[in-house]
Amino acid sequence: MFENKERTDINELGEFGLIKHLTTNFKIRNDYSVKGVGDDAAVLDAKGKQTLVSTDLLLEGIHFDLAYVPLMHLGYKAVQVNLSDIYAMNGKASQITVSLGLSSKFPLEAVEEIYKGIELACNKFNIDLIGGDTSASKQGLVISITSIGYADADKVTYRNGAQENDLLCVSGDLGGAYVGLQILEREKLIYLENPQIQPDLEGKDYIIERQLKPEARMDIVALLEDMNIKPTSMIDVSDGLASEILHLATESDKGITIYEDKIPLDPMTYETARELGIDPTVCALSGGEDYELLFTISQEDYKKLKHDVDITVIGHVTDKNSGCKMVSKSNNVHELKAQGWNAFNK
Template sequence: MFENQERTHLDELGEFGLISHLTKNIKLTQKSTIKGVGDDAAVLDHAGKKLLVSTDMLLEGIHFDLAYTPLKHLGYKAIQVNLSDIYAMNGTASQVTVSIGMSSKFPLEAIEELYEGIYLACDNYNVDLVGGDTTASKQGLVISVTVLGYADEKDIVYRNTAEEGDLICVSGDLGGAYTGLQLLEREKLVYIENPNIQPDLEGKDYIVERQLKPEARKDIIDLLKELNVKPTSMIDVSDGLASELLHICKQSDKGCNLYEEKIPIDPMTYETAREFGLDPTVCALSGGEDYELLFTVKQAEYDKIKFKMDFTIIGYITEPNAGCNLITKSGNVHPLKAQGWNAFGSQA
């Protein structure tokens, strides 16, 4: 469950002792952070910028499985999935708060390992940890992260502003996180059946990392600024490409044509999906947790982006009566359907 096998029971520290222990080495780097941890509330000053706020909760047994999720990776991922929401607004993430609920099975060393990942993510993305809460939990580990960011009003990008004729683009590649999850679940079952068998993940590092340690795409926001390209709409790919594109189309009152042959899928994702008897395209459309950025740009921007390897043009926005369509590799047209993650059920 965690690498450090020494165990210091949390009741030896108490809540305030634990908070003090976990926050004693925090260094603030953002000019907008006036007061961080240590008072009743953080004090921030964004000097006329628009404040952006997003929050996510991760629950043991629902969003992660500690049988194969290292706590350091989990802490890192908990921050990344929140930062991604700010970047999807074309904003700059600046502060986070982290609240955790934990059962008595977790010693101090386990919580330290979790926070190592949290601090690493904050350091890598120049974000200040400015507060949070800790509590006991009877439901296993609970992690709630709120991220704060900012942007000039003119720079903010919403989901509901795509226009007919806009090009649909996506960063990175898709489906890797889902196929990585299938691999981890398979190895977990093998281990349960025979604990003497070691996990067989050789050569699959990329898709395993896509699941356990995703990276929010701040670099794409920086690149678009360098290119002087402002997306007309944007969303992050947390629930699958199909679901996210349908969000943009529904909220913008538009249709779309998405081309299957253009969807970026890494060779390892493709091969692993086939090993599991899965359609790689379905993994990309419905798998989720890739945390790439899906955005639309005006056709006039095509020359600025056409040779960029960081993202791919995968279709275009149409008028609403045309519907939302997937054009297959063989040229057939199918209605685009969302079959991604359902927070109150299972994969559709």
């Protein structure tokens, strides 16, 4: 989705000219970055902390569809999904590298749009862009971002630390990004059949934003620190609640039980799912792309966060033999299965 009329051929700048043009506005802003863009490698200083590194790959046609994703949003989202993994380790994100495979149809102005989104994310989350790689691609747009962060060794939170009787908590609300995607896909099909019809996204702002412009939960990491809570285990919700619960349980060698009526759903998510004839609970369990934090805390810590409206306790940790279960609104017990999004199922 790129409507800018000006089209400058990337060949006019060449690879190095392009890199210079795109990165010149990015200034190093934090002490962990010794050298950013411009040498054979970036130089970082962990300042006695542990270093967290995570990488994700976004491919046109698999992870995003340029028919309805504006390039600036894509740049912003690509950064968010990567920062989210650093926050899921209970760390502070400080740097990213950005690697691009650009299809030949992309003019300079299109790449500039992606970088506007990246810059917005870097400004908002205090991140240094410290490097990357740029190439032409014959198969559409490819974006790979690596995020780097730091945490004191005793703060780093793994997937494997959940203990029996811990409480399972989730930030924000779930399922919105998936329902937003269904609306965007619906409007795309209508448009393809009849290009005169303008997309009808009226009243769907929140869920469309959840899909196009997710926000990684840096604030939750800060909140937990303020509350003096160290989660016993943590993961971010990228593939859907069910899949992430199974990761925490498997890695921790425990079982987990959740309660359907506790799953936080935004009213717009709930109503739109109903309109589309899909079960809102299934959207939360299997939709994905929520980029909320799912974590376990010890019972003693419950009093510290019970009044926080942005964190919901949805279940608890059990012994391994009890497996992963959801108690439904009608009090039936269902086994949780990882039926979340899977790139290989497309």
